Amino acid sequence: MICFEDIVIGECMTSSAIVVDRDELVDFAERWDPLPIHVNGEVAASRGGPTAPGVFILALKQRLIHELPEHAVIASFGYDEVRFHHPLRPGDEVRLRFEYVDTRRSSSKPDRGIVTVRLSLVRNEDEVVMSHLDTILVRRRFPLG
């Protein structure tokens, strides 16, 4: 379990790769975001096949988080700067990159700290498909006295 003291700004972890499954993408889109560009049909076919809804891309990212070492998270503040840089399509291979960008002590509670991470879904070797910042509250192993 990764605690606040273990975190070093600039350090980075990467998940293994997964391939975007066409049926899973289209089933998800039909249920949650049935725009013609996301589901089977003429519109998607004329544009090289369906593209993933943004929320499907966020769900893939969430699945990949479970591959990385666990943090002693108390709470999450939310996401900032969520950006969809490129369309994602069935057959694409993606990894999750997890980078620590900031840490600070809680001003009121000695048992925790605030950590900002950048999560990036990366296609092939280096193309960022989606990125966002995530700010989490992480427990200290040794509370400040």
Add this chain to the structure above:
Amino acid sequence: MICFEDIVIGECMTSSAIVVDRDELVDFAERWDPLPIHVNGEVAASRGGPTAPGVFILALKQRLIHELPEHAVIASFGYDEVRFHHPLRPGDEVRLRFEYVDTRRSSSKPDRGIVTVRLSLVRNEDEVVMSHLDTILVRRRFPLG
């Protein structure tokens, strides 16, 4: 189809209500974010039942967007200030509130404008469960000369 000229800052639209389905929530969590607090089991049972993953809340919001009038969207820049204010649980009844918060002309392209909206998932009458800003590029009906 709502074009740039139709948009008035401060105007607000609200979807009909949907009830969070327990099986849909748990199936989603098992597939995308299988934390013990989100799936069936002792941990969730000891806390009053499973709570929804953040990405499930975003998916619900996306489903409800399809109930509202369509905009002439060219592209989306992404989300900002995504905040999960309260846990969401099976049986909760939620609506989507869609509010225009800013508009500006594109400095380079006369056929479009930039629109910022606040999307809020509201439980019961007035409790905001999740909110975020969404910035979209919307076509003008009459391009500037």
